[in-house]
Amino acid sequence: xxxxxxxxxxxxxxxxxxxxxxxxxxxxxxxxxxxxxxxxxxxxxxxxxxxxxxxxxxxxxxxxxxxxxxxxxxxxxxxxxxxxxxxxxxxxxxxxxxxxxxxxxxxxxxxxxxxxxxxxxxxxxxxxxxxxxxxxxxxxxxxxxxxxxxxxxxxxxxxxxxxxxxxxxxxxxxxxxxxxxxxxxxxxxxxxxxxxxxxxxxxxxxxxxxxxxxxxxxxxxxxxxxxxxxxxxxxxxxxxxxxxxxxxxxxxxxxxxxxxxxxxxxxxxxxxxxxxxxxxxxxxxxxxxxxxxxxxxxxxxxxxxxx
Amino acid sequence: xxxxxxxxxxxxxxxxxxxxxxxxxxxxxxxxxxxxxxxxxxxxxxxxxxxxxxxxxxxxxxxxxxxxxxxxxxxxxxxxxxxxxxxxxxxxxxxxxxxxxxxxxxxxxxxxxxxxxxxxxxxxxxxxxxxxxxxxxxxxxxxxxxxxxxxxxxxxxxxxxxxxxxxxxxxxxxxxxxxxxxxxxxxxxxxxxxxxxxxxxxxxxxxxxxxxxxxxxxxxxxxxxxxxxxxxxxxxxxxxxxxxxxxxxxxxxxxxxxxxxxxxxxxxxxxxxxxxxxxxxxxxxxxxxxxxxxxxxxxxxxxxxxxxxxxxxxxxxxxxxxxxxxxxxxxxxxxxxxxxxxxxxxxxxxxxxxxxxxxxxxxxxxxxxxxxxxxxxxxxxxxxxxx
Numbered sequence: 251x252x253x254x255x256x257x258x259x260x261x262x263x264x265x266x267x268x269x270x271x272x273x274x275x276x277x278x279x280x281x282x283x284x285x286x287x288x289x290x291x292x293x294x295x296x297x298x299x300x301x302x303x304x305x306x307x308x309x310x311x312x313x314x315x316x317x318x319x320x321x322x323x324x325x326x327x328x329x330x331x332x333x334x335x336x337x338x339x340x341x342x343x344x345x346x347x348x349x350x351x352x353x354x355x356x357x358x359x360x361x362x363x364x365x366x367x368x369x370x371x372x373x374x375x376x377x378x379x380x381x382x383x384x385x386x387x388x389x390x391x392x393x394x395x396x397x398x399x400x401x402x403x404x405x406x407x408x409x410x411x412x413x414x415x416x417x418x419x420x421x422x423x424x425x426x427x428x429x430x431x432x433x434x435x436x437x438x439x440x441x442x443x444x445x446x447x448x449x450x451x452x453x454x455x456x457x458x459x460x461x462x463x464x465x466x467x468x469x470x471x472x473x474x475x476x477x478x479x480x481x482x483x484x485x486x487x488x489x490x491x492x493x494x495x496x497x498x499x500x501x502x503x504x505x506x507x508x509x510x511x512x513x514x515x516x517x518x519x520x521x522x523x524x525x526x527x528x529x530x531x532x533x534x535x536x537x538x539x540x541x542x543x544x545x546x547x548x549x550x551x552x553x554x555x556x557x
Numbered sequence: 558x559x560x561x562x563x564x565x566x567x568x569x570x571x572x573x574x575x576x577x578x579x580x581x582x583x584x585x586x587x588x589x590x591x592x593x594x595x596x597x598x599x600x601x602x603x604x605x606x607x608x609x610x611x612x613x614x615x616x617x618x619x620x621x622x623x624x625x626x627x628x629x630x631x632x633x634x635x636x637x638x639x640x641x642x643x644x645x646x647x648x649x650x651x652x653x654x655x656x657x658x659x660x661x662x663x664x665x666x667x668x669x670x671x672x673x674x675x676x677x678x679x680x681x682x683x684x685x686x687x688x689x690x691x692x693x694x695x696x697x698x699x700x701x702x703x704x705x706x707x708x709x710x711x712x713x714x715x716x717x718x719x720x721x722x723x724x725x726x727x728x729x730x731x732x733x734x735x736x737x738x739x740x741x742x743x744x745x746x747x748x749x750x751x752x753x754x755x756x757x758x759x760x761x762x763x764x765x766x767x768x769x770x771x772x773x774x775x776x777x778x779x780x781x782x783x784x785x786x787x788x789x790x791x792x793x794x795x796x797x798x799x800x801x802x803x804x805x806x807x808x809x810x811x812x813x814x815x816x817x818x819x820x821x822x823x824x825x826x827x828x829x830x831x832x833x834x835x836x837x838x839x840x841x842x843x844x845x846x847x848x849x850x851x852x853x854x855x856x857x858x859x860x861x862x863x864x865x866x867x868x869x870x871x872x873x874x875x876x877x878x879x880x881x882x883x884x885x886x887x888x889x890x891x892x893x894x895x896x897x898x899x900x901x902x903x904x905x906x907x908x909x910x911x912x913x914x915x916x917x918x919x920x921x922x923x924x925x926x927x928x929x930x931x932x933x934x935x936x937x938x939x940x941x942x943x944x
Contacts, residue, residue, distance in 0.1 A: 253785035260777040373607035377829045469805045513778035526779045527768035
């Protein structure tokens, strides 16, 4: 029983990270109908920036409790600038081009960012400094530690914050209007370019947080960590219904749970025929299943409308 | 717009110029009557094992620089050794492409590859073309079991290593319930299987055998499944890039086990990645500790001064090159077909050990040393095997 509970906790922690990253995909898709495949690389950049800032700050003798939020802020600022830049350079000139064109520039940007990161930070794994004493807590025999609690709480907080922004503020109304119909929104006086830029910046800031979370949780960061994470978060977004914010959160959490329960029990279920090395396969099985049986995702209607 | 054709012409000219420059070094050497001998090095220079690949390349390069400085004469001609280094990305598919490329570049011999998974498929290509190959680090038994006359290694294999690890886990560490995780590569899987054989033979019980991949970062699900079986020792067959983070996650899950790895974990990088979870971890490494090697201390000092701290296999690469050159000198030829028989029958005092090959191409009388992380460093515990 405690093993089952432990797998649920593992899944929730992993799922919160997926959800945060999935939000970035889904926001951009909701507004532009574009899949920003460079988003995974923004997560990686966030993690690397945070790690560099952290190492520098600790080196100057700043206390870890101060260094952590400061480097998170720096990473968020850096990623927001990056998100703005990506949109400005790779997507805005192609806004009225056929849909395939921005998809290809997205992949191009992703490759460029990965290689830039490789040149700047090198090819090796970077160990993440252990700043806070990561105490384990026992819940009915299962273990959850401080970092994991922080991850889940922060993820939920950020998601709630985003919902408030989208549904309760002027900016959120503008975002929803642009998503509904760009031309109509423009005619109503909404600055479409500005709204799109801000969307990219919010998504990138969330990505930076997710990047820091992943590297703090696993204790490492490297230049291609964004690739698989990005693909899985994209899967989560599709699972929940791409373009739908609540869907991205639900999809992220579900995917985390599916992966962790799947990897934990597949060996027992198949009698050792398939083992836990299939952990990464689950995400993509889910992707295929969703695309075949429910292309609009669990909560989404938009995809069917738009297609 | 009219500037574009001019620009591309300029670029083309530059490219031509550079490629011409690249050639001139060997051309000059050839022109002055020197014999150019190309030695290929294949290791992952990108990806999670890049730190090890670079270490191998540097070890090989140092041996080649030394040989050039010595002014070796083969067949009455002064020899100029040239290093051709390729990146196999630790990927078996890429390894075969790289192997073909090295063959096409007419290398006289190969030092590599680093991983067993890449060495095994590449060995066929070298064998088909009759090019001698010495792997400094591939430990999987399957490598020399393919029956290729061109395949050698200068390190004990996983049968020897697994034996030592399995017996040590049960007899010295008192492990009764043992869990095994491997990364499903030729190396990880092979070593895990040998470990299981030896541990079972010594009276230990394997309570779980789980798997991950050589690209994973998240092991919590697997470790949780392992935790359910209540093992007292966990063996991981894989490399440091996964083993280090795994050590952290073992600690985070409060999984109370002794943690053990093979040679893939015995690096400074492991200690960096595992953080404070590295303390008390066990790993093995074929051969004797560096400071007990016949020429280990001097090599280590020179290597660190020239490059960076030794990760793992650099001394073995250095020996592999020197053994190859010694065979060439003995045959008085750098032609693969001529010096290959000499290589098979060589006896050479290297810095890691006395190097002699058995009929399969394995190192004769290989030893294995067990280490534990103490005070942030790998400390040798004991050396097993005749030397």
